[in-house]
Amino acid sequence: PAGAWLEIDLLHASLQDRNADFLFPARERLIRQRYYYSSSLAIGGRLDEEERNFLAQVGAGFLFQAGLVELGYAGQSDEPTQWIALRLTPLGEAVLKQVPFDAPPSGQIIVQPNFQILALGPVPLHLLAQLDLFAERKKVDHTAFEYQLTRQSVYAAQQRGFGATEVAQFLTEISHHELSQNIQRSLREWGAEHDRIVFRTGVTLLQTTDGALLEKLLADQATGRHLARPVGDTVALVKQGRRTPLLEALRASGTLPALSGASPNSADKSVLVSENGAIRSLEPVPSLFVHGRLARFCAETATGWQLTEASVHRAGGSKEKAQRIIDELRRLHRGRLPEVIVRQVKAWGGYYGAAAAGEVHLFEFRDQEALAELCQLAELRELLQPFAAGNRALAVVAADQVAAVQAILAQLGIPINPISAA
Template identity: 35%
Template sequence: MEPLRLSLETYHNNTLREIAEQLGVLDKAHDKRKATLVALLMKEIPHRATYRREIAALSEAERGILALVLHQGGSATVADLTMPLMLSGMVRLGDEKQTGNTRLPTINEAMLSLLRQGLLVNVTPLTGSSTRRTFSPLYNLGIPPEVIKKLPQDLLKVPQPDFKRHIMAPPPQVVSRSTEDAMRQLFFVWAELHRQPGKELQAGGLYKRDLRRLAQSMGLELAAEKATLYHLINLLFALRLLGKKNGTIIAVADKKALHFWEQGSAVQLRALAKAYLHVGGRPVIPSSLNVGYSYSRVTPHEFAWMHQQIWELFQKITEPLWFPCTTFLQLLNHGRAGNFLFPENDVDNLIKSVRWYSWGAARGKKEAQLKQTLRETETTILHQLLEQWSWAGMVDLGYDGQSATPVALRLSLRGHAALLKQPFEEPQGEGQIILQPDFQVLAMGPVSLTTLATLERFTEREQMQPAAVSYRLTRASVYRALQTGMSVSEMLSFLTESTGQPLPQNVKRTLQEWRAQHERIVIRRDVLILQVGHPERLELLAADRQLARYLHPLDERTAWVRTQDMPKVKRRLWQLNLLPAFSRGPEADLPASMRWDEDGHLSPRHAVPSLYATGTVRRIAEEREEGWQLTPQSVQLAVSTGFTVPEITALVERLTGKPLDAAWRKQLQAWGHHYGSAQTAQVRLLRFENPEALTGLRKADKHLSRWLRPLSKKSNLAAVNEKQWEEVRVLLAEWGVTIEEGRWW
């Protein structure tokens, strides 16, 4: 708070004279210099504040202003005072006509009266080239500390709101909209972008083909509803249900986002109301406001700021009472046209421009035109914003039956509950899911958005109507769901649970056939395998309603389970008095997991052997009724896949936990052809005196090079085929080599 002396010294001298004249002390000043006036007012103003009679003689509005400023700690803004005074009925709205004998001042009149008495001071920060304050512009005001100490504060009561002064009778026509309908529209945009993300334009927004796809999926005409689609998209971004990634706009589908669709409508409505406080953009204003009235461009507030003012006003009203739209607007602009649309200093500049560049009678006429333009523009923008709140189900709008624009509004019952964070009794009645044998799925009535979100994952949406949404199961939609990780078992389980009826056999069989065609080669990540000892056990577990959605059969004894679902499966098995054993991996499961019979038969030591053990033994043995059998065929197949006989032997010893005897080692070597094969041939063995002679002859004669086959690289022995022997003999004779026949060993 500024000391009284500082505030007075900052005033223009003419302003000080006005205060002194109002207090009747101007004639007491021996001169009219500023220092003299400041010294005189420093004594007079605190002295006047001590008179209870003087304070009691102030108008109700003036005492209310002083009480509000004191309640704010001695300083406040004009905006802080306007609404409490208006709601209490102490001041009239700017354009409100007087009725009855009691004349109410405007807030500006009441503040100006206190400023002239020095009980209030203008503490608005100086801007531009200004070095002295006057009574205008007035945005910030305060009560000097010297005055606060003297005021009889028991006479100053904080004004209490009196809504009955402003409410009106219910209008002839009332439009109430459902939050559920708004949430369904948001949901279907989110679901479509979850199914297929849209490409983002560099300038922002979606490509036209993606907008067209969204419109078609919701049964809308793009040309007529483009603004509606962008409104929904902007809200989803504000709700953090849409995001951007690598040039695309995607639906956020984490746990928090999915949980949002499960909330009650009052909770969703409160989140939607807060989302309006983050919606970007600014309203389009008439060009005349920038051309006809001012040479400096004025910029309106952002939509988010305007929504914030509406939300704060709702928080002060709290009750679902009918208010005229004109009263609501004047509560927002604090009784001054333009303050809701523009910053206050911009409105001041517009008015100053009119006064500076107009003369005579034209000045008043142009200023009146400016205020009328501001009033009409603000009214239009307010109606647009209220229409959005009405679409969300936050407010009800009233019409007089003659105009297309609303004349009144009130908080809806659901909006009242959302505002006060109170529970709201949702409408009774449940929707119904119907599955037809022709693969059509109908969502009838108020089906929960959680249910619709699941349907959107594995069906194609065909048509949207107020009372029903139709879907269809197709091969493409099921394949799409399978690719995102949803299994056919989950689809069948969901349809059974949501319809409450046995599924048509042709639908069930077709979905399983589609799964088989799709899952020819499947790589699943982050899963666990559930294994049972008997097929009957897996059938019973799959029939359990709590387990069915988590178990995905692989064969008659095994099913896969997502790792994230395993705690739920484990908990349910315990409830069924089944205690599952958990594998510790191949290093722990393989050793001594099999029994060994002398006839080569392997059998598991445990009722439900580890999959690591069974998968390993299948690679080297044939499966039999009570285990596995080593056979010549199984050993040869293992060798053909890359095993060696020593590896097979070591694996059997690891599985059985004991060494194989010599007979079985020999048997495995025989079955696996460990030592390979041999060949015989009839040849002549020719021994030369030394290796160099054999090498030289082969180099000297091309025929001898082909027919003489050395037994090793540096050997003097060569093999000769019986068919070529005579020719070799002749050639050797030509080279002077004599041949002696007989044994040399």
């Protein structure tokens, strides 16, 4: 059982009790044929020693490195294979019994009644990634991640197929506590709002520039008899099979409607993207496809749409996602997309990821051959990191290792002078 120590000699004896030959199938035959050695005891002892060495290697190797066992030593030892006893870890016991292993909890996730979510300590990355799906990340430091649960963030998750019910269940599981009543109620309401939206396919819609024109068309006998009902301030559902008669009625009244295709691609090259991120439609009435495609990464304004840091950041987060936004803008924009927009989307969308900064020092040597030889010296091998700079023999040294490198170079008779700017 886990926690019980077993000496290596007892382990060896137990294995031999189960199989007398253990590692050597010919053990009994070799011992009986004494002419191989001066005595059967000698050959038996040699085989026992080899088997014991094998157990020591396996215990200190795979079993220990995989976290399946803990090892005990007689005093301090620099040789891992010199252990005298071992015991199973909980993971080792689960593997031996072939049962699932429940790892001990790591870190802690707290869901506050004010919709704040705190991830404290070493929370697994896959949990943080799932939180990013439905909550807005507000703060990050070396001890905690702070998120905020909002209607918009949950709606974005629902668009990706992560429903409000799944959000509530996930938060309950990872926090190990029931969610507060106000959070449960809000998630139910947000989920119900999303469920009230029904997508219908194979329909024809009439879209007007303003609500007054739509009301006029609905009231007009010539056009109104082809319309089922309004589904928005400026949008009405066309009756099944009435698309062609409606177009004829509109043309007869002197109205020349613009036709939009049934594919989202019909919205390509239908907007202009300005260098300040403002986007306007080239059509008096932007198609619903334009609205849908831009809503993923833009904020809607009174005159069109606007690329903002928040909207791009919400849709971005990686090189691939930022590039998808850029590609979509290039498809929608008529002409060449301004380069300043490409740069801004990359910045807001996390295209380049994160970077790390640290203080280092450059050492320049006589030539590449000298640098290569110095890098082979045991005392400098870990301290000098060659730095590619054409034919110059440069090496990077960490700030806290400069004094040590200078001392070693001085012992080697290498004077240290300022690096030439040439």
